[in-house]
Each structure stands twice: as structure tokens, then as C-alpha cells.
Amino acid sequence: MITGDAAYIKKINRSLIIRHIIKEGMISRADLSKITALTRATISAQVADLLEEGLIVETQLEHNSVGRKPIMLSINRHAGYALGIDLDYGQLSFTLSDLLGQPISSISIKIDTIDYSEIFQLLMGQIKKFQTDYSDSQYGIVGIVIAIHGLVSKDEVIHYVPRLKWDEMNLKRDLESEIDIPIYLENNANVCSFAERVYLHHDTDNLLCTTLYSGIGIGMMMKDEFFRGHDGYAGEAGHMIIVPGGKPCNCGNQGCWEKYASESSIFEYLSEKRKIKNLTYDQIQVWLDEGDAEVHHLMEQLIYYLAIGLNNMINMYNPDVIVLESELLRMFPDSLSKIKRNLTSSISHYRELIISDFGKKSVVLGSCALAIKKFLEVPMLNFTFEEQNEKNESVVILTKNL
Structure with missing residues (x-):
């Protein structure tokens, strides 16, 4: 049994409920109570809060049997967006997803520089463009995860990127001083493993x-x-x-x-x-x-x-x-x-x-999923990858030689 103060227990219960709603796709209040072992009163109170916050939606299913039509709960995938960025030698790749980790828009920028200040300006400019273009949802962009092909410390400082020759760069701090969105840095191989775990190997x-x-x-x-x-x-x-x-x-x-x-x-x-x-x-x-x-x-x-x-x-x-x-x-x-x-x-x-069947998409998919995990404050996510038409664009930026 989980013990602790009321606020902590409420947070744990909320996380458990959100995780199971995502895992099941659509689920009723009664089934949520069975799966989580939480009382119906607790489920009702938590669901009411999540509905008010716009993080979940209700759907009434049509059925032929006698009785009330079941009310199903699901994540409001359009309540916000997550932005995953692959910062690699010679290329910046961006993917914006909905709150179920499905890509909506992707852009790749070819770069011909390893200069930190120039790459920082490219990053900041593109992030702000996404922020403007996708401001139509309730929460906007809920988080940004940048995948780094090198050493990233536990406090998210870039210790060393061999191919970019970056040493002790605080990209997270520099971006957060300009952009009011939660930003996280993670090693690229870690977010690839996260993509595989979240989308396939549940x-x-x-x-x-x-x-x-x-x-x-x-x-x-x-x-x-x-x-x-x-x-x-x-x-x-x-x-x-x-x-x-x-x-x-x-x-x-x-x-x-x-x-x-x-x-x-x-x-x-x-x-x-x-x-x-x-x-x-x-x-x-x-x-x-x-x-x-x-x-x-x-x-x-x-x-x-x-x-x-x-x-x-x-x-x-x-x-x-x-x-x-x-x-x-x-x-x-x-x-x-x-x-x-x-x-x-x-x-x-x-x-x-x-x-892997994901190819280089695994970096940005894992980054988007990690941003969603942090926003929803859940221990793990179970997504499925849906093949769909996303907006794709490639841009070539010519700067100084690598």
C-alpha cells in the first residue's frame, strides 16, 4: 500500500490513471477502477480534474445492447505538442508530435558548421517558428527534448561532442534564457532505446x-x-x-x-x-x-x-x-x-x-515521447506508431566549412 501525505498520494494516483488510459487507448471509469485497484470515488475525482484540464476527453460508444451507453475516456491528443530534436554533425532534425507521440510535422536542416553560436541561433529560430505555428492548442508545445551525439551529464550539460568539438556547453541554460518551454538534453542512444521501449517493446x-x-x-x-x-x-x-x-x-x-x-x-x-x-x-x-x-x-x-x-x-x-x-x-x-x-x-x-525499422526517426520519436512522459509525469508510456501523412520539409543552410 502507498502511504504518504494526501498531495503525494493524489499525484501517484493521477500518474497511474493517465498511464492506463494511454495504455488502453479508450477505457471506462469502471474498468479503470478494476485495473488500478482505486476506488470509484477516487477515479471519479481524478477524471473530473483531468477533464477540466483538457488532458482527457469522453466518448460515448454506440452499442446494440440494452442499458446505458458506455462513456469511454481517452487522452486528448490535440491538447498540446512535443518537440523532438536530433542535433547531429551536419544536420538538425526536428519532429513535432501530438500527445500520443504521433508525428505531425518534421523538418531537416543541413548545416555546414560546427560553431556553437551559429547552431544555437538555428535551433532557437526553428523552435520559435514551431512555437508560433502550433500555438492553436491549449498547452502549446509542452516540452522539448534535444538528443546529443556525445556525453551529457546528469545535470544536462554537454560535456563533450567529439565530431562537433564541443566541450562543456550549457545549451539547456542558453535556450531556456530565450524560450519559455521546458527543455531537456539527453544522449541520442538513450532516446533511441526509449523509442523502442515506448512504441514497440512494451x-x-x-x-x-x-x-x-x-x-x-x-x-x-x-x-x-x-x-x-x-x-x-x-x-x-x-x-x-x-x-x-x-x-x-x-x-x-x-x-x-x-x-x-x-x-x-x-x-x-x-x-x-x-x-x-x-x-x-x-x-x-x-x-x-x-x-x-x-x-x-x-x-x-x-x-x-x-x-x-x-x-x-x-x-x-x-x-x-x-x-x-x-x-x-x-x-x-x-x-x-x-x-x-x-x-x-x-x-x-x-x-x-x-x-530497428524506425531508422533515424527513432531519435526524434524517442525525444518526443520523453517530452510527453515528463509533461504527463508518468513512469512509462505505451504508444503505438501510426503511419500517417506528416508535413515534411528539408532546408539547406550554407555557413562556414566543417
């Missing part, structure tokens, strides 16, 4: 998500929480040394995992070798389809080294589900089976290994 207590895009990061969900470590820097597995004395890395070590098994390592090698400045996935897909021997060899090597690191992660954390975030692995034939064939240890245990 019953998974130990989920490990490996992102291979710009380096390698590990996001770990354990019992509905991120595994962060002492300062918040856990998950930087890309800088685990797998080849002693190997290729030099920006972190100062040699032979780091991400120098051998990340997508950026493939792109950097082929761009330099084939003298193509802006190499795309489409071009690599053409080479794969043509049976290009060098590209196929590079992918086989990536899988070989990827499996070495995954073996270490599995033995350290014994995850239930392992999700791989990689466009190249989706493109390469039979990549998942090849990875599994390299995971042959008799002491390595996991239930499921998959390649």
Missing part, C-alpha cells in the same frame, strides 16, 4: 539499443529507467578498444569499436577512397546491388567487428532485447543472420536481436 525490462550512425552509442533501458552510470556518461561503448594499437580515434585512444563498426567509418573510408564528398545511402545501395566487391567486403568487416563488441555488451548486461539502429545493416543482404552467426559464445544470453 513488456521489456532490459533493453539495449546500439546506434551505429555517427559513431557507436549504447542506450540501456532497465526497469523503465535509463542506465546512466555515476556522472551520466554510461553507454559510450563506441570507445571500447577492440583492436589494441589500432586506428586512432578522436577520443585519444587507438582501436575504438566505432572506428571499425560504425556507419561513419564506412562513409569516411569510401568518401576518401572514391573522392565523393557528399556520399549518400542511395549510392552505397547502388554499389551493393551491383555486387561491388570492396563495398561488400567493408560490410562483412563491419559485421565482424560489430559482433565482437556486441558479444562484450551481452556478457556485461545480459539484455532481454538488443536493437540495432543502422540503415546500412537494413540495406545489406542477410545482415542479421550474419551477425548472429558471429555470436557463438555458450555463455552469451539474450532473447531477441533485431534491426
